[in-house]
Amino acid sequence: MTARVRQTVTHLADGRELIYFDDTEPFVSGAATRETHDGRDLPPVAASAEMRRDPLTGEWVVFAAHRMDRTFLPATVDCPLCPSRAGSCTEIPADDYDAVVFENRFPSLGALSGGEDLVDDDPLWPRRPASGRCEVVAFTPQHDARFADLPLSRARTVIDVLAARTDALSRRPDVHQVFCFENRGVEIGVTLQHPHGQIYAYPFVPPRSQALLDRGREHHRRTGRSLQRDILEAERRAGTRLVWSGDAWSAYVPAAARWPVEVHLVPHREVPDLAALDDGERDELAVAYRDLLGRVDRFFPGVERVPYIAAWHQAPVRAGRGEMRLFCQIFSLRRAPDKLKYLAGSESALGAWISDTTPERIAARLREVAT
Amino acid sequence: MTARVRQTVTHLADGRELIYFDDTEPFVSGAATRETHDGRDLPPVAASAEMRRDPLTGEWVVFAAHRMDRTFLPATVDCPLCPSRAGSCTEIPADDYDAVVFENRFPSLGALSGGEDLVDDDPLWPRRPASGRCEVVAFTPQHDARFADLPLSRARTVIDVLAARTDALSRRPDVHQVFCFENRGVEIGVTLQHPHGQIYAYPFVPPRSQALLDRGREHHRRTGRSLQRDILEAERRAGTRLVWSGDAWSAYVPAAARWPVEVHLVPHREVPDLAALDDGERDELAVAYRDLLGRVDRFFPGVERVPYIAAWHQAPVRAGRGEMRLFCQIFSLRRAPDKLKYLAGSESALGAWISDTTPERIAARLREVAT
Numbered sequence: 070m071t072a073r074v075r076q077t078v079t080h081l082a083d084g085r086e087l088i089y090f091d092d093t094e095p096f097v098s099g100a101a102t103r104e105t106h107d108g109r110d111l112p113p114v115a116a117s118a119e120m121r122r123d124p125l126t127g128e129w130v131v132f133a134a135h136r137m138d139r140t141f142l143p144a145t146v147d148c149p150l151c152p153s154r155a156g157s158c159t160e161i162p163a164d165d166y167d168a169v170v171f172e173n174r175f176p177s178l179g180a181l182s183g184g185e186d187l188v189d190d191d192p193l194w195p196r197r198p199a200s201g202r203c204e205v206v207a208f209t210p211q212h213d214a215r216f217a218d219l220p221l222s223r224a225r226t227v228i229d230v231l232a233a234r235t236d237a238l239s240r241r242p243d244v245h246q247v248f249c250f251e252n253r254g255v256e257i258g259v260t261l262q263h264p265h266g267q268i269y270a271y272p273f274v275p276p277r278s279q280a281l282l283d284r285g286r287e288h289h290r291r292t293g294r295s296l297q298r299d300i301l302e303a304e305r306r307a308g309t310r311l312v313w314s315g316d317a318w319s320a321y322v323p324a325a326a327r328w329p330v331e332v333h334l335v336p337h338r339e340v341p342d343l344a345a346l347d348d349g350e351r352d353e354l355a356v357a358y359r360d361l362l363g364r365v366d367r368f369f370p371g372v373e374r375v376p377y378i379a380a381w382h383q384a385p386v387r388a389g390r391g392e393m394r395l396f397c398q399i400f401s402l403r404r405a406p407d408k409l410k411y412l413a414g415s416e417s418a419l420g421a422w423i424s425d426t427t428p429e430r431i432a433a434r435l436r437e438v439a440t
Numbered sequence: 441m442t443a444r445v446r447q448t449v450t451h452l453a454d455g456r457e458l459i460y461f462d463d464t465e466p467f468v469s470g471a472a473t474r475e476t477h478d479g480r481d482l483p484p485v486a487a488s489a490e491m492r493r494d495p496l497t498g499e500w501v502v503f504a505a506h507r508m509d510r511t512f513l514p515a516t517v518d519c520p521l522c523p524s525r526a527g528s529c530t531e532i533p534a535d536d537y538d539a540v541v542f543e544n545r546f547p548s549l550g551a552l553s554g555g556e557d558l559v560d561d562d563p564l565w566p567r568r569p570a571s572g573r574c575e576v577v578a579f580t581p582q583h584d585a586r587f588a589d590l591p592l593s594r595a596r597t598v599i600d601v602l603a604a605r606t607d608a609l610s611r612r613p614d615v616h617q618v619f620c621f622e623n624r625g626v627e628i629g630v631t632l633q634h635p636h637g638q639i640y641a642y643p644f645v646p647p648r649s650q651a652l653l654d655r656g657r658e659h660h661r662r663t664g665r666s667l668q669r670d671i672l673e674a675e676r677r678a679g680t681r682l683v684w685s686g687d688a689w690s691a692y693v694p695a696a697a698r699w700p701v702e703v704h705l706v707p708h709r710e711v712p713d714l715a716a717l718d719d720g721e722r723d724e725l726a727v728a729y730r731d732l733l734g735r736v737d738r739f740f741p742g743v744e745r746v747p748y749i750a751a752w753h754q755a756p757v758r759a760g761r762g763e764m765r766l767f768c769q770i771f772s773l774r775r776a777p778d779k780l781k782y783l784a785g786s787e788s789a790l791g792a793w794i795s796d797t798t799p800e801r802i803a804a805r806l807r808e809v810a811t
Binding site for chain 1: 658
């Protein structure tokens, strides 16, 4: 955390943690002024998630049945991420803020303590409480902003926030992976339109992280080199899919991109996670990341807000720490101004991806919409 | 193919193959009466798909950029799967038919011959023409029917059709996996509402099939037993998620089901694919399959047509032939009458699945809506 961002921890009425990250002088948030507190009468959070290992894939699947009744697309007036006003208490008990993180009220992860057992007493089906934590990150008090509209200093603050939370959550003994991401767009089911990201701290290594580790190890055994470094260098050398090139970061459409819009933002230095980035890398990242999200929003003529997922792949916390490099995968399922890419039989059942475009076309368009 | 179904091969105006499967006497289709032929002026099919291996996952991704302009949700009057009428030529040049299979006009797979090369000359990125074949299976001439509405004899014919096509496509030297499936519902992007399935014959082993093989092999090494047999027996023994139980087939919600609605229909005899089923197994399958699809349509009160994917997992054609058992996975992304399950950051980027329900609840509901 740089000195320009002040972190203040407080709690909501139901005991959930809330952390203000103030980056403006004078510090404006409720925690700084201490003028407000959460006076709502909230029931305790019902976190009772469990996870079961799927014997057909070896992967853990999380069951969070308590989430069935979560808030869905509230009207703007009820937005839980806007600042509170007299007579209207949101999730953020302050009349203004810069950026803020709090525990999700309808968490996918989080469980009372408990041990491993077996579904129906059968060793095929191990089951555990799905511990971990789900956090929400509000980027700005402005309800209608897009990430690409944030001032550069706020984009930089958000990176500090994600880095600080990655560091803090990695210290929890039950956490194996910290995943920072932004889901945006009703097209992918986003229930809150206020600009925000999320952080999931998983009690297991997610399948894609494990696959990245496995592939990296195989490549290293075979060549003695780092797979992710080799890919970065090959993309920079080829140049055909390069979209952004700086001192500390490069962005390219991967040569086998699955999504109709996809770009990877990769640091030149091999670091495991956001927390390991130095100040210079964070400064350039704020520029590059905001720039890329702006290009995604200009990708389709006539579409102002393209649905996207911005996913920070980080090294797992407890295994393969030095074997996987941080990168950000930004992608969209929009394939035309009026069409989406659906994951139907081939993708959803067999995992076989069919793209309707090519990585080179995606890169050409992302270069075309540069400012 | 049983004697009650007559197979007649013909060709469409652009050279694509079309096969009538007649199960009624007198045989009503165009091929039987020979009264019609496809008089349309069609451009040649532009199949130029390629596949690239993703170095981060080791998986092949198919690029079929020529599909960008395919037909999307035509009005009923233009339905290409309805029988042709005077002055209106559809994909099926007959004024009536029973069931019919033809090559997809906008195929995801299929390529002119050619060898393997490298994207940008880099060994990280192998590339091949994506050969193989995509077929459409029209189940009935009735535009508004659901599979669950078909007479039992037609459901039985469809099984014969899928088995016959699995057998025929498995003989092609370029095919490694034959995948029969039905995508249904605008919610998953289905462009044609007329009841139909599809068959993809892949020139590689899809990731999920490979994972099933890998897990099965690991289980066999460890226990000396078949993983799929062990799971079937465990589900039948537990009974808590069992939905259908017959002489030759059982259906259950798997203990780690990912989707809000999911059921697996599994033969008791270990067979690699649909073509290997005997007459008795096919008879019972027609009953069980139609019954389960009807239950899916009754799952949500007030929802008449639940979007679903019915996916036939078969053993790959050229590897692990005796190591994987046929099963049908039926699943839906609908999670409530007015809500869908979206695959956002956790699922799409990290492959970590979060379910909002439990397998036991799904099974209870599927039992409740039995007729």
